């Protein structure tokens with residue numbers, strides 16, 4: 001095991017980088033994070049960024065942000081902008097090194113001409129379907145294209161005319177002349193350029209031929225002087241092709257190292273599938289709080305600190321695995337437990353009238369802002385005769401081990417008094433709509449002078465002072481640990497959880513939240529962590545539950561149901 005300067009074991013990439021510096025293969029570290037702007041970044045990209053930006057920082061090097069924008073059909077400035085915003089939000093900085101593969105279109109075109117001139121590339125008139133048929137399979141070699149032996153001059157002429165816009169989309173391609181019998185299918189005369197008469201978000205109509213990702217990626221790394229090109233495992237089989245291009249062009253050669261992608265249980269992490277969720281209306285938007293995108297996680301209430309901690313804990317390996325999404329939630333709870341201010345909010349209100357509390361009287365109660373952080377101080381919360389408590393905190397017929405309010409039972413109201421339920425007012429259907437209670441003035445502050453105990457403390461808000469709010473509760477977006485585990489003829493959408501969103505519109509929260517700012521996160525005591533949604537700007541408070549607290553009762557109840 002190799003240790004770093006702080007005596008921590010290093011992962012295999014850090015070991016490789018250390019070795020390269022020691023051996024003098026490189027005298028500096030320069031990485032890049034290369035998103036294609038065809039979707040929003042997701043938590044898998046956070047892992048990649050922790051590796052790319054993280055390793056550069058640790059070795060005193062640099063990391064470029066490079067948009068691999070080679071396909072105008074799928075790319076958009078909306079994505080370019082969201083990606084930059086999300087990277088900054090996580091706390092990474094590309095400084096002045098914002099690059100685009102499209103900045104190299106001129107250079108890449110010249111590289112292509114060089115390969116044609118060396119007899120290493122040719123213009124092919126096969127259609128996309130024919131190219132696929134000719135390619136062969138893992139067990140069968142491919143067949144050579146009938147256009148493979150065009151002369152250099154003919155190829156130069158045709159390629160120039162492709163560029164000049166003489167031919168329609170899909171009618172011709174430029175292909176590398178490598179080996180149709182190669183065991184690596186990527187080397188069977190891969191396409192380098194295709195004709196696409198679609199304007200590009202940066203180069204507008206300057207080009208009607210565009211390099212394939214594989215023809216752009218390695219050369220872009222080379223042009224930028226990248227030393228370590230770190231990418232996920234699916235690029236391992238493409239590395240021989242990148243090597244082939246760089247060698248054939250005789251240009252600077254970075255070192256590519258692959259790592260396992262992040263896979264998360266109950267989650268899809270593929271931009272194609274995430275796009276399908278958005279386009280199909282299965283979620284509201286890319287930043288829907290159920291999405292594993294960074295913007296969705298942010299809206300839900302995940303913090304950069306929690307995400308970085310998560311990436312740190314999952315580490316870097318070469319072998320594919322599936323990480324339990326509960327770990328991400330755990331990291332969030334740990335972070336928010338330290339930092340989130342505590343407040344009281346009632347999700348499903350039940351009216352309580354305290355019969356012996358004077359009408360019109362308001363008591364200001366001191367409430368602790370964060371028991372984990374004494375410096376956060378206290379705030380006052382108004383207490384009065386009529387309150388709301390949680391419907392769930394009352395049972396007319398309490399089951400065993402249910403210690404909260406019930407007829408004749410006494411409980412503690414958080415920060416204030418003991419109350420006893422003396423009567424239940426019901427509606428025509430027999431549902432409790434109001435509880436009549438009494439309080440014991442001697443228990444102010446939460447303890448009885450005679451030493452009698454209560455087994456539960458419940459939260460509350462004063463009806464006259466509470467602020468109405470909408471609360472959105474989320475569950476997993478998919479019902480299966482592996483969303484791709486489907487019957488024949490189905491796709492991952494078959495595993496969508498129909499109950500992933502529950503909207504509660506009648507909630508009431510304490511008045512200190514009246515002006516809560518978007519993206520601010522609170523702990524609603526006993527209920528979880530809640531983040532102010534941007535929809536709040538539309539005039540009413542909206543909260544997203546980021547994550548619940550651990551619910552002991554649910555576990556007991558479940559155990560009882562089973563037992």
Ligand code: ATP
Pocket residue numbers: 033034035036037043044045047048230231232260261262263269270271272
């Ligand atoms: P997707 O497969 O989700 O569509 P992608 O690989 O096409 O993603 P890119 O924009 O090409 O997305 O990714 C930018 C970088 O992020 C690449 O270096 C890629 O290896 C890395 N990356 C993408 N998804 C993951 C993941 N799940 N875990 C780790 N790294 C990832």
Ligand code: MG
Pocket residue numbers: 036
């Ligand atoms: Mg990709």
